[in-house]
Amino acid sequence: MQQFLQILPFFKKHDPNEPLLRVENIHLKFGSRPILQNAAFNVEKGTIVVITGKSGSGKTTLLGIISGLLRPNKGRVFYRGHNMMFWGDFRKSYFRNRRIGFVFQFFNLLSDYTAFENIILPASFNPFKMGISKRAKEMVEYLGLKKIRNQYPDTLSGGERQRVAVARAIINNPDIILADEPTGNLDDESAIDIRNLFKKLRDEGGKTLIIVTHDHRIVSIADMHLHLDNAILNTVSHDEWLSIIGGSMGPGIEIIESGEGVPHVIEKGAAASAKGAKVAKKAPAAKAKSAASKGAPAKKPAAKAAKGAAGKSVKKVSSRSK
Numbered sequence: 001m002q003q004f005l006q007i008l009p010f011f012k013k014h015d016p017n018e019p020l021l022r023v024e025n026i027h028l029k030f031g032s033r034p035i036l037q038n039a040a041f042n043v044e045k046g047t048i049v050v051i052t053g054k055s056g057s058g059k060t061t062l063l064g065i066i067s068g069l070l071r072p073n074k075g076r077v078f079y080r081g082h083n084m085m086f087w088g089d090f091r092k093s094y095f096r097n098r099r100i101g102f103v104f105q106f107f108n109l110l111s112d113y114t115a116f117e118n119i120i121l122p123a124s125f126n127p128f129k130m131g132i133s134k135r136a137k138e139m140v141e142y143l144g145l146k147k148i149r150n151q152y153p154d155t156l157s158g159g160e161r162q163r164v165a166v167a168r169a170i171i172n173n174p175d176i177i178l179a180d181e182p183t184g185n186l187d188d189e190s191a192i193d194i195r196n197l198f199k200k201l202r203d204e205g206g207k208t209l210i211i212v213t214h215d216h217r218i219v220s221i222a223d224m225h226l227h228l229d230n231a232i233l234n235t236v237s238h239d240e241w242l243s244i245i246g247g248s249m250g251p252g253i254e255i256i257e258s259g260e261g262v263p264h265v266i267e268k269g270a271a272a273s274a275k276g277a278k279v280a281k282k283a284p285a286a287k288a289k290s291a292a293s294k295g296a297p298a299k300k301p302a303a304k305a306a307k308g309a310a311g312k313s314v315k316k317v318s319s320r321s322k
């Protein structure tokens with residue numbers, strides 16, 4: 001009964017003025033080393049947020065805080081207006097199982113289970129799993145996994161494994177998908193495939209994705225881009241991102257138009273044209289605007305802090321992100 005009371009607020013209608021996630025003034029140190037200083041941003045429903053930063057800068061740590069796995073030293077995270085800092089363990093577990101789907105760089109599939117069994121696995125922890133099998137079958141169809149559903153992970157290609165992992169992440173119909181370097185272990189064609197799948201989940205499924213990545217193809221579909229440098233988190237525009245990475249999105253990606261904070265790209269080469277993926281859909285700049293402005297201190301939430309604390313603006317950050 002007490003456990004049910006803990007999760008009751010999840011079933012309340014949520015305040016439409018509240019963003020899906022509100023991250024406020026997060027500070028985190030490991031020992032004496034600051035990992036996050038005054039991190040603040042809002043995430044609106046149905047948007048893609050990417051997080052970039054050098055290896056060891058704290059990106060995975062930030063995902064851990066958002067998902068309630070890690071407690072910051074200071075600051076608050078609100079999910080639909082509810083302060084996660086007050087949640088007990090059961091409520092946090094429920095949140096992670098039902099409201100968040102995780103996608104990892106190395107897929108993390110169970111080798112003794114078929115693709116279909118892997119997909120359906122998180123639903124076995126879901127007490128409201130009526131109709132899950134039907135939903136899983138529909139999803140397998142929707143994600144184009146029908147042919148491989150009875151294969152074991154070690155017989156699947158990297159791209160197929162990641163598609164299965166994405167299906168597993170959304171089986172419980174979560175609001176938020178957290179992905180940590182989801183294309184880090186994929187070839188070009190599979191990475192584009194996953195990128196397109198993420199777009200589909202946002203554009204058709206209304207899902208919210210928070211993706212740690214250094215893949216420019218993923219960055220190119222973001223509604224908001226956060227960059228972590230020296231424990232300071234800033235939103236960065238497309239031009240600032242180019243300046244950070246040294247002026248080029250890399251081979252195979254050419255910028256044809258620059259939106260507000262969001263690059264629009266053409267992908268060149270065989271992999272892209274084989275998939276027919278020529279032009280990335282114009283990302284909804286308005287969404288980015290509202291995501292960055294609603295309740296967040298400014299378009300660049302921590303830009304001032306960055307100048308003050310680190311003594312430099314994002315544009316002056318010269319090191320290559322990973």
Ligand SMILES: Nc1ncnc2c1ncn2[C@@H]1O[C@H](COP(=O)(O)OP(=O)(O)OP(=O)(O)O)[C@@H](O)[C@H]1O
Nearest residue numbers: 030031035053054055056057058059060061062322
């Ligand atoms: N539990 C912990 N105790 C102490 N230090 C930690 C702990 N977890 C992470 N760190 C350190 O915090 C820093 C940030 O780690 P994190 O894994 O978030 O980096 P990252 O940006 O995800 O790096 P990568 O791109 O390599 O995955 C690293 O230097 C790491 O060694």
Ligand SMILES: [Mg+2]
Nearest residue numbers: 059060061180
């Ligand atoms: Mg990491």
